[in-house]
Amino acid sequence: MAGGSRTQAGAAVIAAVLFDVDDTLVDTRGAFRHSLTSVAAAYLRTTPTPEELTLTWRTDAGGHYRAHTRGEISYREQRKRRANELHTMYDGPHLDDDAYDAWNADFEQAFRDGWRAHDDAASCLDALEAAGIAYGALSNAAVAYQEEKLAACGLARVPMLVGVDTLGFGKPDRRVFALAAERLGFAPHQIAYVGDELDIDAVAASAAGMTGIWLDRSGDHGASAHHGVGHPDTVTRVTSLREVLAATTF
Numbered sequence: 511m512a513g514g515s516r517t518q519a520g521a522a523v524i525a526a527v528l529f530d531v532d533d534t535l536v537d538t539r540g541a542f543r544h545s546l547t548s549v550a551a552a553y554l555r556t557t558p559t560p561e562e563l564t565l566t567w568r569t570d571a572g573g574h575y576r577a578h579t580r581g582e583i584s585y586r587e588q589r590k591r592r593a594n595e596l597h598t599m600y601d602g603p604h605l606d607d608d609a610y611d612a613w614n615a616d617f618e619q620a621f622r623d624g625w626r627a628h629d630d631a632a633s634c635l636d637a638l639e640a641a642g643i644a645y646g647a648l649s650n651a652a653v654a655y656q657e658e659k660l661a662a663c664g665l666a667r668v669p670m671l672v673g674v675d676t677l678g679f680g681k682p683d684r685r686v687f688a689l690a691a692e693r694l695g696f697a698p699h700q701i702a703y704v705g706d707e708l709d710i711d712a713v714a715a716s717a718a719g720m721t722g723i724w725l726d727r728s729g730d731h732g733a734s735a736h737h738g739v740g741h742p743d744t745v746t747r748v749t750s751l752r753e754v755l756a757a758t759t760f
Contacts, residue, residue, distance in 0.1 A: 524721055524760050526644040526696045528687075529668065530705030531656050534725055534751075535631045535647070536663050542567055544624030545617050546596075552616060555601040566596060579650045579680035589614065627663035634751035635667065643760055646671040648690040648703070650680035650710070682714030691720070702758050704751070712745040721758050723748060 532538035546563040558566075570576070572595055574588040583591075590610045597603060605613055638645050646669045649656045653673035660668050672690040674680035681687070691698045698719035705711025705725060712722035722745040729749045748757050 523700070524643075524702045524758050525700040526646075526694050526702075527638060527754065528671070528690055528694065528701055528703045528715075528720070529645065529647045530703075530707070530711050530725075531647050531649040531660065531670075532651065533706040533727075534704060534711075535627060535665055535668065536659055537626045537628050539564060539568065540626060541621050541624030545620035548620035549613060549617050550600070553597065553602045553613065558600055563596075563600075566599065567592065571595070575650075579674050581679040585652070586614075589617075593617070622662070625659055625662045627665055628751065630751040631663075631665060634754055635665070637755050641755065641760060644694060644696070646690065646694045648672045648681070648686060650674045681710040682717070684714075684718040687715055687718035687720060702754070704748075704754055708745070712747075713742060716742075716744040721746065723754065723757060725749075725751065 529535055543560045543564045546567055547560045550557065550563055570592060572591060574583065574591045577583050578585055578588040590605065593610060593613055594605050597605065603609070635645065647656065647660070648671055651673055652675040653670045656673055657666075657670045660666055660670065671693040672686050677683075677686060677689065679686070687698065687703065691701055694701065702721040702723050703711065703715030703718075704723040705715070706727065708724050708726075712724035714722070716722035724745050724747045726747050726749055746757050748754060
């Protein structure tokens with residue numbers, strides 16, 4: 511099918527779209543590259559490439575961010591643990607509470623300086639608006655933080671409906687999808703959810719009764735599993751937000 515790789519048989523008619531924010535609407539990978547390069551120059555004695563730093567940070571081998579989204583640790587604690595693991599790997603000093611606060615101030619400023627929308631985000635929203643299709647965002651970060659990020663990227667028109675702080679936990683829990691659907695004003699089966707993480711976005715949305723759309727910007731269709739999840743036949747795959755309208759039935 512033009513515009514997307516549909517692997518599910520048939521599809522409900524979709525009336526609305528929910529978006530993930532990070533690495534879906536916003537190029538968060540690029541912002542992390544910017545911030546990690548900055549703190550590496552100031553703190554690390556080993557100098558990996560920006561790409562290696564970014565991959566290490568995003569892989570989060572300790573699973574700290576996902577522990578945060580399950581409500582097990584605070585946002586501050588997950589980032590502090592990840593910072594210290596990064597320093598252990600690349601020969602940086604251990605960060606106690608005071609040292610971490612200084613590190614995080616540098617990291618956060620550079621991260622914010624790197625916030626940019628993906629170049630297909632605005633055109634996708636324009637197309638949805640032209641078609642009369644409602645949209646909103648559901649994210650595993652805090653609502654106010656994501657609202658600030660979206661505004662900084664010129665995407666303030668996207669309403670943040672549910673964040674990890676709304677219920678105290680986030681995706682893949684079905685309850686966050688159900689609440690976002692309620693706030694958007696549609697039943698789950700009327701909604702397509704678009705996100706870059708196969709397991710907690712597309713697969714989880716599908717399990718919650720939505721049409722799960724996996725935004726696979728790398729184009730690495732069905733190759734490496736995301737967190738151990740292969741590409742199932744319950745989700746639709748696209749490689750750009752420009753394909754979202756064509757990837758399902760509106």
